[in-house]
Amino acid sequence: MTTSLYRKHRPQKFSDITGQRHVLTTIKHQLETDRVAHAYLFAGPRGTGKTTTSRVLAKAVNCLRRKSGSAEPCNDCVACTSITAGNALDVLEIDAASHTGVDHVREHIIGNTRVAPTSLRWKVFIIDEVHMLSLAAFNALLKTLEEPPANVLFVLATTEVAKLPPTIVSRCQRFDFKKVSVPDMAERLVQLVAREGRTVGEEAIAAIVANADGSVRDAESVLEQVLALGDDPITLDQARLVIPYTDASSVVAFLNALVGKQAAQSLELIGKLAADGVDMGHFANEVTDWLRRLLLLKSGVRASELGVSLTAAQEQVLSELVARPSAAALVTMLSVWVSRANELRFATIPQLPLELAVVELCMGGIPAADAATPAPTARADAPATAAGGATTLRPPSDEPKKAAKGKAAKAPAAKAAVKPVAGEAAPSGIPHRESPKDPPVATLESLQSQWPTIVANVKTQNYSLFSLLRGTRLVQVSGDLVRVGVAYDFHLERVREPKNRQILEQALAAVVGKPVRLEVVVVPADRGPGFKAADDALQPLLENFGGTIVE
Template identity: 40%
Template sequence: MVSYQALYRVWRPQTFADVIGQGAVTQTLKNALMTGQTSHAYLFTGPRGTGKTSVAKILAKALNCEHLVDGEPDNTCPICLAINAGSLTDVIEIDAASNNGVDEIRDIRDKAKYAPTEAKVKVYIIDEVHMLSTGAFNALLKTLEEPPAHVVFILATTEPQKIPATIISRTQRFDFRRITTHDIVTHLEQVLDEKGVTYDDQALTIVAKAAEGGMRDALSILDQVLSFSDNHVTADAALDVTGGVTTAQLGAYLNAVSQGEIPEALKIVTALLDQGKDAGRLIEDLIAYCRDLLVNQQAPALMDEVELSLMDQQFTDLTQAIAAPTLYHMIDVLNQTQQQLRLTNHPEIYLEVATIQLGQPTPEVTQAAPVSTPAPDTQELDTLRQQIEMLSQQIQQGTPAPAKPKPRAKAKPVKINKHEIYPILGAATKQDLINLKEIWPDLLNMLSVTKRAMMKISEPVAASPDGVIVSFDYDILVERAMKDAALMTELTSGLERLTQKAFKIVLVQTDEWPKIRKQYLKEEGAPQHTAAQPEPKTDPVVDTITAMFGSDEPNVSIKND
């Protein structure tokens, strides 16, 4: 018995011609394949469900296909069939979300040196590549700089801004666009026609709009709608699955608030929430409806035919009844409410408040009129003249100027515990500091977002086999970090996971660090010599500094005074 397969898997594109809505990308790749001008590394970026991974697999087949025709794989040769079945060892798919460490990328780098066993080229497809750590990116960069001739890398991501520029510059970048509602509806019609399922046109439009430009999401939603329907896809089933609201309900709500009929609008909100409609989705639908009203007012030719098919007579009436400034005000209120909904477990409260706010008269933006300045009072003018004359006389008589305000006292530096710092400095070496600096970016990536932001302006300045001194630019951050028990625990446990050793972490302020180091050298760094001992060739203080930080450090210079 064959188990049921989801629609997005059944309808995954197998050739470039099957890919929906990415004509520029697929045509460019086909031309490169036909002329033999393929690259060693590609970067596919774009929203989820737009075909990045599917095109990567098609490209892997095309690079190895035994009977390539016009840049398209034939899907009949042994190589294509093995790739389709996921059994070809020369095409390796990696999820960077769960394999984002340095060791995984170094393993790829080592294995990439070996020639493919069956295919012409070995293809590595790294999905969600933006999840790699800094160390992993550095390891990948080395391979991209000097790639073996038989290896092609295809990197896919939804967040290209998180990828280092050094990686992007060594790849051919292709941006995948959101698929239009019209293209999604056309493809859904093809899917249902082949399955022999009837449908309402409005139902497919509702599904396409809910997918927000992603074909995979559209097929997943359609899968759910099919389970609601009996061989007929209805608009009601589509609304139930997506949590959407009919345009008639949206229009009734906006008509009520625009007329100031707050009780009626509140009844509509309550009824929708009682039906199980999602509050966040309701806000999104209202914003989209207001947007459609604005576009229909200002540039009706830009309205998509698919979107217009969902509109009714009430939409036309509201286009004429609600002025553009009122619509701007509505969108602002709805946007603020949308942000508030993310922070609450009681969305109905914010929806009701927004409804009352929308029902109030819109604050009109009037053109600023010239302000008429009232005539000054004669008595006030006389008083001001007298004061000016008195000041002039004081200046002429040499009256001392008012004393300058005393400068504010500088903030007291954070108190440093020498009992914690001196043992680390006593055993500190340059190599320990180098080792800590290498793994420091990986340690920061292991922290939560808020704690990572605090530690971004920190750096290790001295290290021993079991301790590290970390400097901060601002004293207030040192104090805050030292009091943050959760942060110190994350740092300590993270270092232990990366080094397999327990480290003592001490925080100092950057401005205070040279003073602390100087004080330590004065107290501990210069051992006493007896008369019988020969004088050393170098200053022992210099030896101590060199041992801790190295003579080639940019912040250490040796001068003979």
């Protein structure tokens, strides 16, 4: 089995580590002046060199041939070779994600600190993903971390430093690792390709770097997949078989259509990309990145400070796009797009959330029904309809002639109230509206006949409430007051809960035709005829054997 690329070419010296100059400068100076701290905390995104730097530091403090005033390990002595091979007894790498308990910390860390180094100068504990330790484990480690024995060095590495207790962070020298820049990442990949004796095109390298998002390990893993294609040289088209990649021209064309509110063109582009097998999640992320860049440029940030490497063509496209929408419009576009993109993982149709975002941004969402189908307006010269249904002819309207006389004559006419002539319909242009009819008055008898239907409608919203209502009955209906009787105090409390009360009031209002006021009272089963027992299974027994329910 071959060794993976990122392990095969793992940096063995500080000078081999990609990026992180702000961290390496300080650590190298401490080594050169022999002022090494007893505990370090390396925090930052995954794949940025935290564990690699920890191992090189362990070699540097234990190197037998390291020159005075130098920080680089020799990588030839017994100490360096044993650490590189991973069989040094005095360098312990602990995965905190797999050993989170306090017992493991006491046995393997605290207990080992009390034993002097066996073959090296320093005993080094590298605790990876340290934020996964339990609170009890942190408390057990606290005293040892504050006052470790001589020649003991702790290196804590984490991707989520916010989860660490402040007492742990304050006892370490903290170094924050950053995402590796595009030029440094590209240079690293070119070196690896040369060491492997292969040829990969610049466009393919750029695509790998863009997909890695600042993680060297991710970039090297993708490069290994690309090299496994076997072709030489490897072009961008071949690399696309491995890299989740969206053509920049497609993103630019989509943004042009989206900014211009061209819904049809935007939807066609999404459909074409989906038909071509493009990952919709990756496409959504690409559009999000471009919208973010537009927003930053609109806010006054210079293109060189965006944190990404852009080609001259991309900078030209950004400068043209940024002049079109306002900052407020970009904020809205970005918010809607990100919100819809988060729905992709739940979508049965992969592109549907993005299509909804396009419609929402280009067409202002779904209009109201009245606005979508406006009622036709009668013409001014249309024949009027008499009250009896006959059509009466009217002379042509002379309003256009009067309107030409000026705004002064038109304004009073617009404000005057128009009264229809008796026996005729309303004047043309004024929609005829029938007066709303009052809903019929609900009575106790009418609601009692519909009570099973009302209870059944509640079942779809709250089955627990439906079960309670099966043993209830209507007691009184007076105006908008509806009084419901229950058998027990427990049922009374449950039905009176705000959520249950609202569901029942809505079900009643749907039948009555207007809002109602609900009142729930306790009515024992022996009060009033027709009260239904909560357990329907008892009713046949009562009828057959003539029994009664007793409390």
